[in-house]
Amino acid sequence: MIIHLQQVIDKPTIDVINEKLAQHTFTDGKLSAGAGAKSVKNNQQLSVDQKAQGLVDFTLQRMLRNPWVEAALRPKTIARSMINRYQNEQSYGVHVDDALMNQARTDISFTLSLSALDEYQGGALTIDEHSGERSWRLDAGDVLIYPSHFLHQVEPVTAGQRTALVGWCQSWVRDAQQRALLFDMQQAVMQEFEAKGRSEQYLLLSKSYQNLLRMWMD
Template sequence: MFHVIGGLFDAHELAALQAAVAALPWEDGTLTAGAMARAVKRNAQATPGPAREAVLRKVEAALLAHAGFVSAARPKGFARLMVSRYEGGQTYGTHVDEAFIGGARTDLSFTLFLSDPDRYRGGELVIEDRIEDRAFRLPAGELVLYPSDTLHRVEPVTEGVRLAVVGWVTSRVRDPARREVLFDLDAALAAAAEGDGAQALRLAKIRANLTRM
């Protein structure tokens, strides 16, 4: 299941985040790629250091404070977050994310777009689905959350600069079908809470018991 999530930052917060990312130092993106991905990865990533860590802490805090992200991902933790940069034809060919990063299982991946779409060309995140490929090129401040076991790629950036934060989530609910049921239950519970209190209580019980399974 794919989720497009916005509302993580207000305009001031987003502008500050964009400025902080633009000022980061960069290194070769292949330094963190797996053996197979290394052959198709052509981008830059933010160099580890206090400035990068401050950016990633802000992003992580925003994600964990966002009800929609928490409902969709059920995060137990983040395997890794990093900042990526594409320009001058850089691309990331078709690949699948590593099953474990730093010893943590990767259940879900996300790309948080930080560049305004009118500031660059190309750079679509293309995720292969069973029926058709899905391409995402979202407004700055929005992210797409998707299963880590999917094949995906980043199309060449032919003009401008594409900045993004990418990350991998270890979910408390490993089974994607169960996560989807719980996500739907959250939506139903929110709607029921505005009207029938007894119905909301029954839905809350179902959600809690499903989470225990």
């Protein structure tokens, strides 16, 4: 399941994050690339001192506060997160993300855009699904959440700057299909509650949802 959620962080907060970011420096993104991805990674990443780490954490927490982000990730551990930037034709060629980061399994990758669509050209995140490639250009405050097992790339940024929070998460629910099913069921439970309150159907649906979650958590 690949989920594109729009406006998970509001525009004024994105503006504050970008203002703060302007006071920090960026270094070569190759420094954090695994051996397999180093040769195709051509971007910059926020150099992390204590203050910059605070900004990464603040952005991450704001994103995780969104209930749909929470439902899509079911985060057990955020294995790693960083702010990256592409400009002047920079790109990140086809790669797969490392399976293990900081003692955590990476089930899910995510990109939260800090740049508006009119602030950069190119820069699509392209994912090689089994049925073919699909691309997303993200607006400021949008997040793309995708299973870490796919090959993916960031197309060259041909004008402007594309800045994003990227991260990897170990989920309570390891299997992507199970997560997708729970994501749908959670919506069904909520819709039933909104339409009919604590109906018989609501009780059965929420019981099944909670018990599937209990069964699949690891």
